[in-house]
Amino acid sequence: MQFKSQFELNWSNDSISKHFQNENSFNLIIQQDQIPIGLLIGHYIFQDIKLIEFEILHIALLPNYRNQGYGYKLLIELEKHLKIKEKTINIFLETGSANKFAIKLYEKLGYKIYNERKNYYGSKSINSPLSQDAILFVKSLNAIS
Numbered sequence: 673m674q675f676k677s678q679f680e681l682n683w684s685n686d687s688i689s690k691h692f693q694n695e696n697s698f699n700l701i702i703q704q705d706q707i708p709i710g711l712l713i714g715h716y717i718f719q720d721i722k723l724i725e726f727e728i729l730h731i732a733l734l735p736n737y738r739n740q741g742y743g744y745k746l747l748i749e750l751e752k753h754l755k756i757k758e759k760t761i762n763i764f765l766e767t768g769s770a771n772k773f774a775i776k777l778y779e780k781l782g783y784k785i786y787n788e789r790k791n792y793y794g795s796k797s798i799n800s801p802l803s804q805d806a807i808l809f810v811k812s813l814n815a816i817s
Contacts, residue, residue: 679711679732691715691729698753699728700746702733709737712746717764724757726750729764731774743777751813752800768793769805783809 676688683691689695694715702710710733719726733742739766754761765783767774785807792806 678783679710681713681730681732698750700749700753700772701792702738702742703747704713709734710742710746711752716751722759724754724759724761726754726761726763729762731765739773744781747777747781756815763811763813764809766806766808767805775807778809778811781811783811786810 676683681688691713692699696716697717698714701708701746711731712728713730714728717727718722731743731746749762751761754763755800763783764780766789767778767789769775787794787808789808791805792802794803
């Protein structure tokens with residue numbers, strides 16, 4: 673599980689293994705010269721006849737490949753995959769309030785902020801200046817466009 677540290681994935685090995693074995697998981701890896709440079713990890717949280725809800729759990733790029741459009745490509749590829757289901761789709765994700773590049777990317781792609789979790793990341797102390805808010809986004813799309 674070498675990619676754990678490369679992509680700043682703070683999950684236990686057991687959690688990673690269970691995620692990749694789960695039939696509701698869907699993951700994308702972007703490669704350059706057959707070397708993984710980015711990944712998107714997610715899962716379906718709800719599906720019925722008319723609706724799919726999908727949650728992006730982690731999206732990351734190696735530092736040398738950030739701010740070059742690869743995150744955009746991962747998210748567009750996810751949307752293409754989900755659209756083939758011919759249902760209404762809601763995609764959920766969250767990021768820390770200090771992650772300005774991610775926030776800008778999500779807003780550029782049409783994700784809307786629907787909630788915030790105050791002091792969600794960082795210090796265990798709610799009054800710590802090291803903690804930051806979680807920004808929750810959603811994007812809704814129709815499968816037929």
